[in-house]
Amino acid sequence: MSIAEIRDRIATAARAVGRDPAGVTLIAVSKQQPLARVEAILSEGHRVFGENRVQEAAGKWPEFRARFDAVRLHLIGPLQTNKARQAMELADAIHSVDRPRLAATIARIAQETGHCPELFVQVNTGEEPQKAGVLPAEADGFVATCRGMDLPLAGLMCIPPVEEEPSLHFALLRKIAERNGLAGLSMGMSEDFETAVRLGATHVRVGSAIFGARPAPAG
Ligand SMILES: *Cc1c(COP(=O)(O)O)cnc(C)c1O
Numbered sequence: 429m430s431i432a433e434i435r436d437r438i439a440t441a442a443r444a445v446g447r448d449p450a451g452v453t454l455i456a457v458s459k460q461q462p463l464a465r466v467e468a469i470l471s472e473g474h475r476v477f478g479e480n481r482v483q484e485a486a487g488k489w490p491e492f493r494a495r496f497d498a499v500r501l502h503l504i505g506p507l508q509t510n511k512a513r514q515a516m517e518l519a520d521a522i523h524s525v526d527r528p529r530l531a532a533t534i535a536r537i538a539q540e541t542g543h544c545p546e547l548f549v550q551v552n553t554g555e556e557p558q559k560a561g562v563l564p565a566e567a568d569g570f571v572a573t574c575r576g577m578d579l580p581l582a583g584l585m586c587i588p589p590v591e592e593e594p595s596l597h598f599a600l601l602r603k604i605a606e607r608n609g610l611a612g613l614s615m616g617m618s619e620d621f622e623t624a625v626r627l628g629a630t631h632v633r634v635g636s637a638i639f640g641a642r643p644a645p646a647g
């Protein structure tokens with residue numbers, strides 16, 4: 429699908445529930461995609477991208493930023509504490525704040541540098557053991573912890589379990605955000621971004637629908 433087509437679909441979904449389509453940011457998830465494909469999307473004028481690994485982002489985005497102005501990079505994958513500094517240098521937003529030690533490290537670096545990306549707290553709405561994110565029951569407490577560290581929280585993020593109805597997870601995330609006074613909702617991917625927009629997503633993370641299937645990892 430072209431970026432224009434995805435934008436149209438987002439706009440249709442937003443208007444269906446009386447929302448302004450401008451309130452939805454389309455993050456083009458470029459992880460593992462050939463650089464030529466990413467460059468083509470940049471050349472079409474799109475500027476908001478997502479990566480899930482710090483190392484991979486560091487390998488491509490400084491150069492793209494030098495060639496294309498106003499790029500906004502969102503880091504959407506799990507973040508190791510020892511990569512926080514590099515992540516904060518590279519990204520305009522981090523969607524995977526999910527534990528006190530990481531939050532404390534980000535807060536310390538932010539104080540030292542005077543700079544902090546927009547932050548989203550990842551919530552493990554499906555309570556999947558292998559998945560990152562705070563449990564729904566711990567979300568309010570963790571949001572308070574982050575606020576106590578003066579972290580600039582933009583909102584919440586979730587990745588629903590693959591085999592479940594995503595709308596239940598999107599609705600849960602929205603409820604947690606509302607009761608915590610958070611405006612940002614990072615939810616919805618290639619298969620379900622329209623559902624997410626209808627349920628209030630402010631950021632959708634769309635990869636394969638834009639770029640095509642990711643190449644299978646080597647090995
Ligand atoms: C890869 C990824 C996406 C995009 O997934 P698609 O199904 O390709 O749209 C969205 N969010 C996160 C956190 C991802 O890692």
